[in-house]
Amino acid sequence: MSAAALATPAAINYINAEKGILSWLTTTDHKRIGILYLCSITFFFLFAATLGVLMRLELLSPGMQYMDSETYNRILTLHGMTMIFLFIIPAIPGIFGNFFLPIMIGAEDVSFPKLNLASWYFYMAGGTLALLSVMTGGPDTGWTFYVPYSFKTGANVFYPLLAAFILGWSSILTGLNFLTTVHRMRAKGVTWGKMPLFVWSLYATSWVQVIVTPVVGILLLLVLAERVLGVGIFDPSKGGDPILYQHLFWIYSHPAVYIMVLPAMGVVSEIIPTFARRTIFGYKFIAVSSIAIAAIGSLVWAHHMFTSGMADEARIIFSFLTFFVAVPSAVKIFNWLATLYGGSIALEPPMVLTLAFILIFSVGGLTGLILGALSTNIHLHDTAFVVGHFHYTMFGSGGIMFLAASHYWFPKMFGRMYNRNVAYVSILLFVIGFNVTYMPLMFAGVAGMPRRYADYLPEFETYHAISTTGSWILYAGILLMVGNLGYSVFKGKKTDKENPWGGKTLEWRTPTPPPTLNFDGEPDTSIGPYDYPVEVER
Amino acid sequence: MSEIAREVDSTLVFLIAFCTVILVGVAVAMFAMVFKYHRSKSPTTKQIHSHTGLEVAWTVVPFILCIGLFFVGYEGFKAMRTPPADAMQITVTAQRWFWSFTYPDSGITTGELTIPVNRSVKLNIRTDDNEVLHSLYIPAFRVKEDAVPGLDTYIWLHPDQTGTFNIFCAEFCGKDHSKMITTLHVVEQDEYDAWLDKQVAEYYRPVEATLAMSDDPEVLAGYDGDKLFTKYCASCHGAGGEGGGPYKARDFRSIEGWKQGTKKTDVFKTISTGIPGTEMRSFAHLPVRERLALMRKITSFHPDRQQPTVEDIAVLKAAFPELDPTRAVQIPKPNMPIDEAMKQVVEEGQVP
Ligand code: HEM
DSSP, X not given: OOHHHHHOGGGSOTTTSSOSHHHHHTOOOHHHHHHHHHHHHHHHHHHHHHHHHHHHHHTTSSSOOSSOXXXXXXXXXXXXXXXXXXXXXXXXXXXXXHHHXXXXXXXXXXXXXXXXXXXXXXXXXXXXXXXXXXXXXXXXXXXXOOTTHHHHOSSOOHHHHHHHHHHHHHHHHHHHHHHHHHHHOOXXXXXXXXXXXXXXXHHXXXXXXXXXXXXXXXXXXXXXXXXXXXXXXXXXXXXXXXHHHHHHHHHHHHHHHHHHHHHHHHHHHHHHHHHHTOOOTTHXXXXXXXXXXXXXXXXXXXXXXXXXXXXXXXXXXXXXXXXXXXXXXXXXXXHHHHXXXXXXXXXXXXXXXXXXXXXXXXXXXXXXXXXXXXXXHHHHTTBHHHHHHHIIIIIIIIIHHHHHHHHHHHHHHHSEEXXXXXXXXXXXXXXXXXXXXXXXXXXXXXXXOBSSOSSOOGGGHHHHHHHHHHHHHHHHHHHHHHHHHHHHHHHSEEOOOSOSSOOOSGGGGSOSSOOTTSSSSSOOOSSOTTOOOOOOOO | OBHHHHHHHHHHHHHHHHHHHHHHHHXXXXXXXXXXXXXXXXXXXXXXXXXXXXXXXXHHHHHHHHHHHHHHHHHHHHHHXXXXXXXXXXXXXXXXXXXXXXXXXXXXXXXXXXXXXXXXXXXXXXXXXXXXXXXXXXXXXXXXXXXXXXXXXXEEEOBOSOEEEEEEEOSOOSTTGGGOOEEEEEEOHHHHHHHHHHHHHHHTOOOOXXXXXXXXXXXXXXXXXXXXXXXXXXXXXXXXXXXXXXXXXXXXXXXXXXXXXXXXXXXXXXXXXXXXTSSOXXXXXXXXXXXXXXXXXHHHTSOOSOOOOHHHHHHHHHHOGGGOTTSOOOOOOOOXXXXXXXXXXXXXXXXX
16 A cells, blocks of 8 residues: 555545444444434335335225225325334434534534434334334324324324334434534534524524424323323313314424424525535525524414314414414525525536425425415315425425435545436436326315325326326336435445535535544634635636 | 305415416526526626625515415405304214214204205214214315314305215224215205105104014115115124224124124114214114114124014014104104294293
8 A cells, every 4th residue: 555545534534433333333423323314214214105105006096906994094104104203304414414513513523422322222213113013003093193093093003102202302312412512512713603504404403303392202191191091181082172182293293394394494505505606695594594484383383273173263373373484484495596696506416406495395385375374274174285285395395305415415425426317317207206296186185185095086086196107206216316325325436525516614624534533633614604705717 | 166165266276376476486586597607607606695685675575475365364264164143054973984964953864965055054063072083074165174072163155056066074084084975965945845855754754663673675665785884884894794993893794792682673772872882883863764774784694693572572662763653753843943932931831
């Protein structure tokens, strides 16, 4: 080996610093924990996507073809639960938050590295329990576990409720860790006003996680108590109130929607400046709108309950509040568009996915307005329209930006590059498949197709047939994309370029892949996260 | 269709148009910029950090628009929740996994809903305390409301066209949620009156007990036990009577272990009263012939069973007036206006 190679500091990095499976399973390095999350979350994502495609297959034509309705309901529940609790909530914070948050603020690690590892174990315990519940038949309640059904059903809901409870712990620990890290571990020079927007978004998300997750924890315990001890809080035959359950559930689960979308918005605010070579437009407005979304988003939970039998006055108030959450989201979209203005845009794969996000998320957000308006909500609530809407928002934000982030930070994380042409093809399949799958559902909903139906009347067949065809294209796109990335982790072209995209945040000013302590020496914080020079034509 | 449904539609069209305009605006802006500032054409950059005027504008304008949109939705909602005082009241009962509709005055119950055109109808939604959530959804009228155990809810309609429409359950309620579908018939007033008279007569027409327990097909002419079984029983007891399912229902192919007996009289009684403490509920609201048709269907899964004795039949007859033509069947008196009723009460209470 030549002396030059030995002298390269990048030769030792977080990947090759230690060897063996055990070194991964006992690591407290935030980057390695990020990779652990990456593996497990990708597994659960593919698992749940497969369930989604199975459901769509059954819905191809009216009548039950491949399964009975009980099996369908179980697949539906497992798909929803896995996607929510095991994929979309932890995906971006768990993987990219863990990996990059400390680096982006110039820290060596998070505040509590051991708790960080513990949170991954909680995650795995929850995931394993959820899978175990399948072996005992699986829950059939829908991911919302509405009472009285959830304490009446003969299906096993004990495991999944416990799983959700444990996953809540994982979520809280990660949130606590990020909060303290942001407060205590920023390198000199990384002031609040110089924090990358991805960090801001994780900061806002963490507050939501820490504040509202305990509510659902308590709620899940109450349902268990109802089932096992029959305490009668929610049981109408004992004077309990089933609508109380819905309030408590959505007090958590609506803010959870923002736990899913805020980190995704943070990734957008990183990718757009990098590929437009432009400082982000309205840094302060974007940072503040994250906090605003987190705050207002906590006050609109009952818009999931406009037909629940809740008092009409409450419906009116919650509809009114709901419209305000739209404002900070709109502000972000305008700021991102303005960031493109006067830039120098390179359409690399992560950027293309991000542009797709802007349009798909806009559809999600705008259909949210249609659902927020009271009179139209009454018609569309619990129909296929809602299914379309929430796939556009959740899958279209958290899901797409998870994929975009994977393409964006891939070279930095693995020191290798994926095949760009394959990436473009997979993105094309993904975007086409996505819209063909979910757009027809919106129309089916307007036509009156209820959701969570294992079977449907023949008059809805056209919508469903198109949607199912779309799900195959979508699935092909997902498999190709994940396959391309997975293959490239081991076989991709090697690269040790520090800054392949020309980004300005700190992770692009450390070796590729990063060393165990993140930086060789002190991080250079003299340049702000979006300090792009006005470039002179070469 | 109804006035309210049309109003919801125009709101919907307005909102969709509004959203489409914004979406197209965002898309056009985005593509134009990507095109104009693509690196191949725009190697240099302008660094603009922010522009307070612009940002305030695009915060305030959406804010105002949103308040406007709220009122658009609110207007239609108000009408939806305000039934006229003179609306005809029908009680809707949601059960896993079928609907029943109980008519005022006559007290009859049907499995499909029939209402007259050009009249306001308020549907009072209820469900049993041991039930789960359901939701009454009539897409053609753009209305929906949950059935909640222990709570009374309602929707109302004022159809202005005749026709046949779907009624769905829109709140997940388990195994046959997607089969909890029935039909709404909107008919002319005179057609409705004729239909109602016929239903009432049939509903209260008794069957003599001995005849009821016989196998005589004439007694149940026009009643299809298979169809009724599929509608009311098969979701728990299986299409072939094999039982099991989510509530571990009785297997009809055997006669072992039946909680309330296996004779025809026992089976009729169970259908009419349910089995307390289990998910087997009472079907007393079904007309007597439907219950008998069900009884015959259920006993046919295992025809070889003990026949009811004369005493059994006599006991049953005493318990169920609908099996005894000599006992006049009470057709409930029509509801009378409250002041009229008060007058009558006063008269009846007069001490001579
Ligand atoms: C391959 C991709 C996917 C396909 C084909 C798919 C398909 C479906 C289908 C057919 C349903 C049932 C709709 C109904 O009738 O109620 C459903 C429900 C659902 N999906 Fe997906 N989906 C996919 C990805 C996702 C993703 C990425 C997420 C979350 C980020 C997600 C979250 C949900 C949730 C929460 C439900 C509702 C479950 C419930 O009602 O309890 N799905 N999906």
